[in-house]
Amino acid sequence: MRVTHIPSGIVVRNEDTRSQWENRRRAIATLEERLLARAAIDAHVATNTARNAMVNAERSAKTFTWNEQRGTVTDHSTGRVWRIRDFERGRW
Secondary structure, eight states: OEEEETTTTEEEEOOSSSOHHHHHHHHHHHHHHHHHHHHHHHHHHHHHHHHHHHOOOOGGGOOEEEETTTTEEEETTTOOEEEHHHHHTTOO
């Protein structure tokens, strides 16, 4: 017995028993399992795509880095480094 899911194109073939009814039942059960597996994969891909869209991995978006231990502020667009006190007072 061969069962085809037309929208997805999945074809399942089952000839385990001599009973046509039993082969059809098993083929439909196998088809349902494959459709559920495909739906789970599609949902996983959609979730990952949505998560990846939320992440901005560009370093160019970073303008300044404040380093408290060294007491410096670095401007990434120019590469210039200031002392934190001078930067806070507007001496840049």
